[in-house]
Amino acid sequence: MRRSTWISTACAAALLVGGCATDTDTDTDTTATTATTTPTPDYCAPVTSTDLATEDGWIGLIDQAPDTVSLVIDDGRGRTVEHRADQEQVLASAIKVVHLAAYAQAVANGTIDPNEQVALSDWERWYLPRTDANAHPKALTRLGIANAGTNATDPNATVRIDDMVSAMIQESDNSVPDYLRYRLGDQALVDAAAAGGWENFEAPSMVADMLSIFDPGLADADTWETAQKWAFDPQFRAQAEASVQVPTYEDQVSRVQSSFRGGSAEELNGMYRAFADGTYGEASDTILRQLEWQPAGDSVRGIGFKGGSLPGVLTQGFELRRNDGTVATAVWLIDGLPADRFDQAMTQFGVQQQLIVEAMLSPEVLDRIACVV
Template identity: 25%
Template structure:
């Protein structure tokens, strides 16, 4: 996923190690420099690939280590240069990571074609900015699957305590494609002793889909519950702009699958054209075909961690199920008002959606209920939530944003939670 970055890192290692070919350069300092820089690069690669840390901070770490191990840094000129670089890095880090909720608000005001905002208070719309525009939902769509899960538990169609083999979930897991969501959920299951004989309960699978946003759990549940049943939720809630729900993981494999069907001879540009030429109906059919191959262990057309270019990822992101902010205001209001499910499913659904109440004590102090589902790709950042204070006042807040540059994406991710808190405080 970071091919060019790995090439730069490899070049940095070679740059520090190459002088050691000459015996006269094999001083303790040069040898130590090569070892330390190599170790810093290995550490950076580890935290990026396995801990899913965004690459910006590891890159800064490697740059600083390289400066500190370079003997010329400790000359007068070197100290001036190093000091200047440190100041610039510090200023850049402050700009990127300091708390700035107004950044999100300004982005939405400056890019109305790329952002939707909807706020309802006690059933009345108080803010609607591009609320009717359809936008990619990313993981926010998992709310629809959670509603159908609660319905089927309530009607006795599924048993929430049914043991599910982790190997069944692994069929739909693609390494390094979900921001560490699925591995983080598995770690939580292990830490809380919720894995027995390599199995977890169906209820825990659903919780992992919502709280951790595991894509593997999502695609498993979509197959378990049935696509037709899940998509009937859209009709029942009268969501006028909502696309049909289909597998997320299998969609990411559309380009490797098509390439495999052409003996691996297609360029990225040719794959882009093939995908864009498909109607959404054809595209969804392709995705379901891939889903069945994953489910039947017939997916030998990709490596464990597929390499998908950013342009192909953008097509995947854009073609994820779309809906409007107004649609999800309806969804969140229905959950808040206990009308999203059949009778008996209300508490089941709340228990899934209201994970912020469980993990943050401050939320329990402020709210009687707080449920949320976010969603993001490299090009999308969304949030949908409902909240009710201890006096019974209710607010629904929906934010759909897209179209970022790399820096904008960092800033939006950094400040989205602060902005949501600011909006909630303004309406409670």
């Protein structure tokens, strides 16, 4: 199938943890140790499956298309599996955890009151309709805000800023990151990334990135200037909407790869570990509350994640806090997926998510992945 409608940067949040994965390493010393890359087990069997409806299919993808995958899984007990961990790849909506961290730091230092009421018009000026798999209207509905299927019915109504941030994480709303960037400034995002060990972070604009897919000439312009034109210049907005032509799937993939902001699995994984180990201080409470919005299984205290998707791209990031105080983290980035594989990945990414959680908890599952990296 080829994409013929507006595309999406959202990745649905459908993680199911309780009762699925179990902590099989119950006898392991809970004292934190220095993680080392796990050597390939000597009993590895080849993984030939290409069916992404199965865990073997996702594991096989690493071996069959190694240059499209960047991976880090750190079980927090001294074992780490890596594949091209330092290679930059497009992050899609997984990058939004940087915006979350900047927001949480602003809450911690008193710059933002999480109960502050924001006019819906100020939120939605950064919204690009029909490019988010209905993430924005789904968020409005969850928050009890009347909407017409795209925008809020009453733009003068207000919403708590903390609820806006929840929409960025839970539904993967694309307008909140640009709102936060405008509100906090680029340096707040740079500082938030640096606190987690990610140096030289370059702030993205979701609005400008999406517009550049439909008008590649905008990719060469100042993306933040483009985003602000969309937000504040009605004439520019009207012209952009009127000129939309949806490119082929192959062109979408090419434009995403050539112009969207990226990062490495190593950089993103470092942030997840920092979220859970106290590096962010008081801001960690807000970060974990937002990330860990789904119930965790009996063997874990909390599990937080943020995924993303773009044409050809699927990204996943996780942190998992065990009851014994240890923390596991994982980042799995994929790009370059052809149309048929992308369609299957988007219907079966829950299988991949479950595999990631199992790998963080089970040495046997981690070994299966180590066999192909």
